[in-house]
Amino acid sequence: EAGVAQSPRYKIIEKRQSVAFxxxxxxxxxxxxxxxxILGQGPKLLIQFQNNGVVDDSQLPKDRFSAERxxxxxxxxxxxxxxxxxxxxxxxxxSLGAAGVSSEQYFGPGTRLTVT
Amino acid sequence: DAKTTQPTSMDCAEGRAANxxxxxxxxxxxxxVYWYRQIHSQxxxxxxHGLKNNETNEMASLIITExxxxxxxxxxxxxxxxxxxxxxxxxxGSSNTGKLIFGQGTTxxxxx
Numbered sequence: 644e645a646g647v648a649q650s651p652r653y654k655i656i657e658k659r660q661s662v663a664f665x666x667x668x669x670x671x672x673x674x675x676x677x678x679x680x681i682l683g684q685g686p687k688l689l690i691q692f693q694n695n696g697v698v699d700d701s702q703l704p705k706d707r708f709s710a711e712r713x714x715x716x717x718x719x720x721x722x723x724x725x726x727x728x729x730x731x732x733x734x735x736x737x738s739l740g741a742a743g744v745s746s747e748q749y750f751g752p753g754t755r756l757t758v759t
Numbered sequence: 760d761a762k763t764t765q766p767t768s769m770d771c772a773e774g775r776a777a778n779x780x781x782x783x784x785x786x787x788x789x790x791x792v793y794w795y796r797q798i799h800s801q802x803x804x805x806x807x808h809g810l811k812n813n814e815t816n817e818m819a820s821l822i823i824t825e826x827x828x829x830x831x832x833x834x835x836x837x838x839x840x841x842x843x844x845x846x847x848x849x850x851x852g853s854s855n856t857g858k859l860i861f862g863q864g865t866t867x868x869x870x871x
Contacts, residue, residue, distance in 0.1 A: 647802070684861075684863070685844075685846060685861025685862055685863060685864055686803065686859075686861050687861070688858050688859065688860075691858065699858060734802050734803075736802070736803075747805045747808075748803075748805065748859065749805070750801075750802025750803045750804065751802050752800075752801060752802055753801075753802050
């Protein structure tokens with residue numbers, strides 16, 4: 644079974660520029676998550692989709708971050724404009740179930756963003 | 760969700776059992792204990808989870824104390840490939856979001 648795919652794997656931009664990340668979850672997985680992992684810390688959930696609806700975006704900095712999951716499959720996460728503190732690894736994960744303990748999450752390799 | 764506490768780092772000799780502790784003294788009756796690990800430059804990987812009973816799968820065993828205030832993840836025969844950060848997470852069984860709250864985790868170094 645193919646895993647969660649993410650692209651690009653690495654991105655370097657200057658502050659105030661915009662950037663977009665793409666995620667393709669495991670086929671058939673209803674739930675998709677975006678996490679931000681700053682160096683030396685554990686991942687932090689930014690947004691969770693159930694099919695193409697948002698379940699939780701309480702930690703998403705909505706003034707600069709946006710995400711969408713059109714047709715309930717692929718998802719994109721955008722940052723506009725980027726700040727230095729956005730330098731991190733952005734992880735996408737997916738799970739089969741709706742939520743809770745049935746939802747073992749499968750993570751992609753992540754996109755490492757460096758903002759200079 | 761209950762807070763979990765783990766040692767910052769541990770060492771283990773290759774071929775020996777690695778026992779990773781986790782304290783979750785405020786865990787509620789319907790919160791599960793999940794373990795994930797993150798190998799360097801990869802995304803986290805699910806290992807195992809449990810509620811009350813001990814659990815075992817092809818990767819590891821999970822031992823939960825009777826009062827559920829702590830647990831231990833056991834890797835029975837650690838290899839160099841098991842070097843990673845291990846995260847213990849308490850997750851509400853009826854959570855609407857399945858939101859994983861990662862702490863600092865335990866960095867396990869398996870040595871030859």
